[in-house]
Amino acid sequence: MSAGPSAVRLCHLYPEHMNIYADRGNIAVFRRRLEWRGLKLEVAEVGLGDSIPADCHLYYLGGGQDRDQALVAENLARKAGPLRQAAEDGAVVLGVCGGYQLLGHSYTASDGRRMPGTGLLDLETAAGNSRLIGDVVLDVTLMGQTSEVVGYENHAGRTHLGGGCTPLGRLRRGHGNNGDDGCEGAVAGRLVGTYVHGPLLPKNPWLADALLGWALDHAGGPAGLEPLDDSIEHAAHAVARTRAGRKR
Amino acid sequence: MRKPSLPPGLAAGAARGAGRLSQKLGQGGGTTLPGLVLTRLRPEATAEMALAVPDGVILISGTNGKTTTARLVRAALDAAGAKVAANTAGSNLERGVATALLNADGAEVALFEVDEAALPGIAQQTRPRVVTLMNLFRDQLDRYGELEHIVERWQEAVADLDPASTVIYNADDPAVAEIAAGHPNTVSYGIEDSRVGRDKLPHAADTTECRSCGTPLHYEMVTIAHLGRWSCRECGLARVQPDVQATRVELHGLDGQRLAMATPEGPMELSLRLPGMHNTYNAVAATATALALGLAPEAIGPALAKRESAFGRAERTPIGTRRVTTLLAKNPAGANENIRTMLLEDCPLHLLVLLNDRTADGQDVSWIWDVDYEFLLEDDRLASLTLGGDRAYDMALRFRYAGFDADRLSVVPSVSAALDAALRACGADGDLYVMPTYTALLELQSVLAGRGLVPAFWEDK
Numbered sequence: 217m218s219a220g221p222s223a224v225r226l227c228h229l230y231p232e233h234m235n236i237y238a239d240r241g242n243i244a245v246f247r248r249r250l251e252w253r254g255l256k257l258e259v260a261e262v263g264l265g266d267s268i269p270a271d272c273h274l275y276y277l278g279g280g281q282d283r284d285q286a287l288v289a290e291n292l293a294r295k296a297g298p299l300r301q302a303a304e305d306g307a308v309v310l311g312v313c314g315g316y317q318l319l320g321h322s323y324t325a326s327d328g329r330r331m332p333g334t335g336l337l338d339l340e341t342a343a344g345n346s347r348l349i350g351d352v353v354l355d356v357t358l359m360g361q362t363s364e365v366v367g368y369e370n371h372a373g374r375t376h377l378g379g380g381c382t383p384l385g386r387l388r389r390g391h392g393n394n395g396d397d398g399c400e401g402a403v404a405g406r407l408v409g410t411y412v413h414g415p416l417l418p419k420n421p422w423l424a425d426a427l428l429g430w431a432l433d434h435a436g437g438p439a440g441l442e443p444l445d446d447s448i449e450h451a452a453h454a455v456a457r458t459r460a461g462r463k464r
Numbered sequence: 465m466r467k468p469s470l471p472p473g474l475a476a477g478a479a480r481g482a483g484r485l486s487q488k489l490g491q492g493g494g495t496t497l498p499g500l501v502l503t504r505l506r507p508e509a510t511a512e513m514a515l516a517v518p519d520g521v522i523l524i525s526g527t528n529g530k531t532t533t534a535r536l537v538r539a540a541l542d543a544a545g546a547k548v549a550a551n552t553a554g555s556n557l558e559r560g561v562a563t564a565l566l567n568a569d570g571a572e573v574a575l576f577e578v579d580e581a582a583l584p585g586i587a588q589q590t591r592p593r594v595v596t597l598m599n600l601f602r603d604q605l606d607r608y609g610e611l612e613h614i615v616e617r618w619q620e621a622v623a624d625l626d627p628a629s630t631v632i633y634n635a636d637d638p639a640v641a642e643i644a645a646g647h648p649n650t651v652s653y654g655i656e657d658s659r660v661g662r663d664k665l666p667h668a669a670d671t672t673e674c675r676s677c678g679t680p681l682h683y684e685m686v687t688i689a690h691l692g693r694w695s696c697r698e699c700g701l702a703r704v705q706p707d708v709q710a711t712r713v714e715l716h717g718l719d720g721q722r723l724a725m726a727t728p729e730g731p732m733e734l735s736l737r738l739p740g741m742h743n744t745y746n747a748v749a750a751t752a753t754a755l756a757l758g759l760a761p762e763a764i765g766p767a768l769a770k771r772e773s774a775f776g777r778a779e780r781t782p783i784g785t786r787r788v789t790t791l792l793a794k795n796p797a798g799a800n801e802n803i804r805t806m807l808l809e810d811c812p813l814h815l816l817v818l819l820n821d822r823t824a825d826g827q828d829v830s831w832i833w834d835v836d837y838e839f840l841l842e843d844d845r846l847a848s849l850t851l852g853g854d855r856a857y858d859m860a861l862r863f864r865y866a867g868f869d870a871d872r873l874s875v876v877p878s879v880s881a882a883l884d885a886a887l888r889a890c891g892a893d894g895d896l897y898v899m900p901t902y903t904a905l906l907e908l909q910s911v912l913a914g915r916g917l918v919p920a921f922w923e924d925k
């Protein structure tokens with residue numbers, strides 16, 4: 217696979233098993249937002265039987281059903297070496313929902329079974345006895361800029377962060393990491409994890425561009441992304457924020 | 465502590481009164497309230513009423529197709545002269561079943577379409593004679609939880625059935641086949657005609673691993689989502705040769721289809737006024753169910769042939785010189801089938817997609833990203849695209865990121881105004897296709913009823 221500076225190489229981890237909350241929507245956002253700027257996205261799909269390439273600029277790991285996540289956890293923990301290497305070299309890693317949990321040290325299921333994580337993010341997750349479901353609104357600060365992120369969450373996991381990462385954002389609506397501390401997601405350098413799906417990126421184009429900016433920087437591509445006409449994105453964002461305030 | 469329970473006569477009287485009052489107040493058709501009142505006043509009422517139906521209870525459940533299949537079975541029972549209690553125009557939860565039983569005076573047999581999450585509870589109460597298990601697709605994760613969760617609950621429900629009852633199941637769905645496998649008395653159904661299938665799983669396929677050993681399944685043919693002729697090359701688990709099977713399927717666009725079926729009672733030929741392969745499954749399921757009830761093949765075919773689409777299930781409504789075809793789409797598998805059916809039409813497609821996110825639709829609109837709308841963009845088939853409903857802008861983003869030119873999108877959240885905008889885009893004699901979610905369908909129906917174009921919902925027969 218050859219990628220000039222005008223292409224971002226994305227590694228889509230386990231697309232067959234981890235795709236439950238419309239994760240392909242996030243990939244489509246990466247692709248189109250590059251295309252609209254004359255840039256290209258190249259996608260490498262990595263399944264259970266493949267090894268993880270170390271030379272991608274952006275790694276994506278989505279959510280899966282419990283059964284699939286258990287299958288993927290063992291597999292990923294075994295072969296996460298190149299992913300860790302890429303992250304250390306400055307690649308972007310985005311984990312959503314189950315993918316977020318797998319970026320941590322481990323996931324303890326309700327029956328006490330412990331699923332290994334990759335330990336890329338300093339966090340632990342354990343299953344709670346109810347699912348945290350509903351609209352989410354949070355304020356996210358990245359690179360000194362604060363913006364609002366909207367979406368939906370549906371997870372049984374209660375995630376607690378260690379000292380090696382900071383929350384992605386402060387909640388204004390929703391349950392977030394654990395329903396207790398008002399925090400959602402985690403970030404450490406260019407590693408980002410979140411429970412927000414819906415999917416995450418279409419209604420939060422600012423976040424999509426922040427991640428793409430990092431990926432382009434790692435790819436040695438042009439600095440700065442041209443602004444796009446995001447009027448539909450902003451309208452959808454506003455509707456989601458209003459819906460988050462509804463009675464349920 | 466036991467809840468207090470009113471004597472049967474008193475409870476039923478109060479419940480009927482509540483239903484009449486609700487109708488007088490214009491609060492709808494009273495298809496749920498009487499049952500709700502009844503089961504509150506006398507929790508055991510459903511079980512008692514079900515027991516009193518002489519020829520027993522039939523339950524039909526699955527993510528998609530249960531409404532249409534129940535209507536088809538109803539048509540066959542009506543044609544055979546049976547007196548049927550049914551919830552075909554009402555709620556498919558416990559309260560709808562209770563209401564239908566309350567209104568079942570003199571019924572010989574009871575036929576219920578049942579919400580997949582409500583099936584275990586309703587089966588436990590009604591002790592059905594026949595249960596038809598159709599399919600399990602990814603649907604409303606916020607409401608139903610993971611598919612696996614429903615699979616486990618269905619397994620428990622089947623284990624709890626009377627061993628003498630009949631389970632009719634879709635052999636083409638690996639999860640449903642596994643659920644039925646534990647029951648001593650089953651009839652399987654499926655689609656055998658390989659010409660109508662595909663050789664690849666679509667994006668929104670759910671059960672793609674062998675349920676016994678975890679190996680990815682091999683598909684000789686894929687019909688809808690993860691349904692098809694499946695087998696495991698690792699452990700040998702495989703789809704059974706269905707007892708009732710569609711051996712030839714000729715799809716005639718939105719006009720309907722012709723089917724040839726093989727059944728234990730001999731071959732059957734069938735013309736259906738219902739389009740698409742999802743309706744092939746519905747017809748085969750209905751035939752298998754009707755045969756299990758002892759109806760004759762000669763009577764089933766003509767009865768099914770007469771049945772037209774229910775409102776919103778590929779129903780066509782004339783508006784002036786135009787035709788509006790409404791195709792309910794509430795989950796990826798259903799939406800994908802609608803798209804496939806629309807593409808069989810050989811005209812430019814004017815499309816209105818209505819996306820709501822209320823409780824009955826699922827508040828999580830992520831599912832639209834699992835639908836293959838991209839097929840509509842191939843060969844430039846979309847002549848116009850209008851997006852409406854509470855989450856119209858989410859749908860607009862779905863099409864924008866699929867590659868549809870944002871300048872050609874018309875976004876009109878109000879259902880009534882969106883319909884007008886879409887009709888304008890159609891021109892004087894274009895056909896309009898509408899894909900609404902469930903509550904958007906009800907809104908659309910009320911808009912059309914307000915204009916005198918369709919009857920009110922509770923008049924549906």
Ligand SMILES: [Zn+2]
Nearest residue numbers: 674677696699
């Ligand atoms: Zn197997």
